Amino acid sequence: MKRYTEMTREELVSLQQQLTREFESTKAKGLSLDMSRGKPGADQLDISMGMMQVLADGAELKCETGVDCRNYGVIDGIPEAKRLLGAMSEVDPDHIIIYGNSSLNVMFDSIARSMTHGVMGNTPWCKLDKVKFLCPVPGYDRHFKITEFFGIEMINVPMSPEGPDMDMVEKLVSEDDSIKGIWCVPKYSNPQGYTYSKETVERFARLRPAAPDFRIYWDNAYSIHHLYDENQDFLVEILGECVKAGNPDIVYKFTSTSKVSFPGSGIAAVAASKANLEDFRKYMTIQTIGHDKLNQLRHVKFFKDLDGLHTHMRKHADLIRPKFEMVLETLEKELGGLGIGEWTKPHGGYFISFESMEGCAKAIVSKAKEAGVVMTGAGATYPYGKDPKDSNIRIAPTYPTIGELEQAAKIFVLCVKLISVEKLLAE
């Protein structure tokens, strides 16, 4: 197939007519498909059903220190849960706090805490004229929504397959003490599926920010979420790097089992230096009577250890790999060589990131919706929902069945073609 940019006006008009006919007949089917959110499919949830059984039938409900998990007590997690999520986070259990059902909630609370109480004795952010966060883009919409909600100014930092532009990060944080943090999804990033390189992690660990209360929000949401046994990405463990760099307090590392066990019924954790954890504990001691220890125990009894987690994640991979491959094949087959889009080919995580021609993303998403396919809103992967080039679209292939996904992917590429032709004709 000829590159669209090399077509004559006549060829484009004829193509537009053909694509429009295809679109109208697709639209007439009245489909309703959803590729919008990083949700596991029902078959993925089924593989954790054993968890419903592990506390039944006379199971031991005391944790290993003898505390009855059914009662009050233990503010920061039972030891065996710290060990499990410590292993998952590649961090010593002493550097772990176990939280409730959502790591996003912990990130939100960390920002809220910094607003009202400050970070490790520094001025509360609500007393400052200006607070800013760096936002590698494209990135995770819910991160950006948190900082926006607290009136924190967000600065875009471009992503590459190596991670955020570290020249820019280093320069900005060393010059501006109102920059208090950066949002990172360092492994199988949302939405591109990139994993930060060794050099990127080392440069993060060696940052010398002007603000003493600058923190890296390291959301390691997909740490064990590989698609392939062989073709895995490796991420250097950042807490250890920060210690080596004499910067032990600069990072908060978040994780959860949301896409390991059940979204909304998993357990979350933070790994950080002891000084940071002390800051977290001061807050949580007032905030809560403690998190759900029975659910902690449920996870420990079901997964047992890191091997158990990896075995389980292979089952997830077996279910979602065909979905990723099918979407990637469709993109390649239908759009390869046309010069109207590029996309990432992740080895793990939950997303494929698509870059359309400039100024086309909103129109493509809107066109897909017209034909019954819901995508993540164009712009959502940027702070304030503003993609400056209007080109990024996040594809979330996990939730639909493979049959639905096949239809959705075909509609998506059709919309990409149609909108691209319209764009070229309008130029």
Add this chain to the structure above:
Amino acid sequence: MKRYTEMTREELVSLQQQLTREFESTKAKGLSLDMSRGKPGADQLDISMGMMQVLADGAELKCETGVDCRNYGVIDGIPEAKRLLGAMSEVDPDHIIIYGNSSLNVMFDSIARSMTHGVMGNTPWCKLDKVKFLCPVPGYDRHFKITEFFGIEMINVPMSPEGPDMDMVEKLVSEDDSIKGIWCVPKYSNPQGYTYSKETVERFARLRPAAPDFRIYWDNAYSIHHLYDENQDFLVEILGECVKAGNPDIVYKFTSTSKVSFPGSGIAAVAASKANLEDFRKYMTIQTIGHDKLNQLRHVKFFKDLDGLHTHMRKHADLIRPKFEMVLETLEKELGGLGIGEWTKPHGGYFISFESMEGCAKAIVSKAKEAGVVMTGAGATYPYGKDPKDSNIRIAPTYPTIGELEQAAKIFVLCVKLISVEKLLAE
């Protein structure tokens, strides 16, 4: 027995010698007993063990609107959980949001939200010079710790068996717009076990605070926690009263199943006007991916409805009533008529409140500890831990076994006697 205050100095000295001997021999036993926290006993937790089974073995895991409770979705609670906690709160399910495992957490978040974002469009509290809360005393230590943590100035309001001193409440809130809230445990109050009278609730509903963002924090923690089937207290439902009084937005009503099912693994709820709930939702939509719906489902399947809850609470009552009665009998038998203490006789809840002679509470608690009995710290029932008369002691009879409790109660009354004699001798 003669009143201690009517004894001669010689009688007191001789009594002191006798009590000291008793104390020393008790202390020599090296006991370790805990009457400090409102924790259910292990036998109480056993009655909820059926909850471990209800989601096992092929149970339906979709809520009644068809959402798979194992996946993301549903931010403010599944309908059947809203109905269950709505019934428990005597409020229409439309006025309910279901939260996570701790209503204290929701109260904390409400204060945090008011600090950074303000209440329904009003100025965020962190932008104000001064924010104050009214604190009926004695009250719940963890409420006071939240307001202290946010630097909110606390003003004591005396409690009576009818509830807080409403003359004082009305005067203060109408005059001072820096007063933004009041902490209330309106039924079987912590620690006195008092239930606010009809008149008190009506006066709350009719308050005309100077601050438009004043809210009543109505922590109905013990709404169905009766000790007796017959001798129950009745509390007027406040949301309805507030609507009647043209004051629909003035109250947040909190509840949870912490002392119904499992502390730390229960579910919590807020009931409030739709305008208030909108304020809550705006925050939680950014804060979390949603609460644990499987645990909501677990509660619904186990309790079914309000009848199921009441039946269950009768089992709790059967287990803890003998403990309350034993402590009350010990107090009456050992201290009745001595003029050195008074105590409440609650019909529900988790506590008995003891008033010693002025200036004796700290010494009594410390003496009890010497003999191996841990009580709630004296002063804890007052803001900043400062009981102006140093006289209130909270007794929590539920956690120890009846045998342990019997020993603990005896030691407690012995300490009351001993410290009171010392006090009288020092005068």
